[in-house]
Amino acid sequence: MNETFVYLSIGCLVLMALAIPLAWQRIKPNRFYGVRTTLTLRDEAAWYRANRVFGVAMLLCGAAFFLLSALLGNWREKGSPAISVVLFLMAVSVPALAALVTNKGGEAR
Template identity: 40%
Template sequence: MIPCFLSSLCVLFIALAIPLILQKVPPNCIYGFRTRKTLSDETIWYKANKFLGYGLVISSLSSLLVFGGGSLFPQIIPPSFIVNYANQILLVPIIVLLVSCFIYLHKL
């Protein structure tokens, strides 16, 4: 049950990343990588959000690999591991992504 829900959450993140990658999301106050710098310049907005979108796909796929692997190969990744470490499996890649995004934004 939990791996299925968490896998669905990863798929949702990937779906949310696609418009960012395709640069279909204009600057706004709701959706995207919103900072003073990104909201001040449309070119920076699209570059930063494209970077965020690709990173979101990669981080979601890495989490999905663990959740899916746990479902397909419970002898290798036991369900108890997924239940006990679900937050870390989701959050560590996202935290790495956010740090990477701010570093990238600083270089723009």
């Protein structure tokens, strides 16, 4: 099995586990865990909205990471570590961008 894929998979699974309480809106506004911006720390509704979007997007992107890894075969020893890195970066970036876009939409209201 591709060593890069193994390490990135562990990271992806940890991020997915941390995203579950955010998606379920179980985490109250705080300065340590969740999408922490000026707006989300100031407005509780914005906090729950941004963290729900982030949590759901992280779970979906994590699932996509594993699905695409299986389809592309980059988990194999001869697989490309670069593909694993790109998929992981996308799995982390898309939820962050989705939460920020949701957060910006909340400021305009």
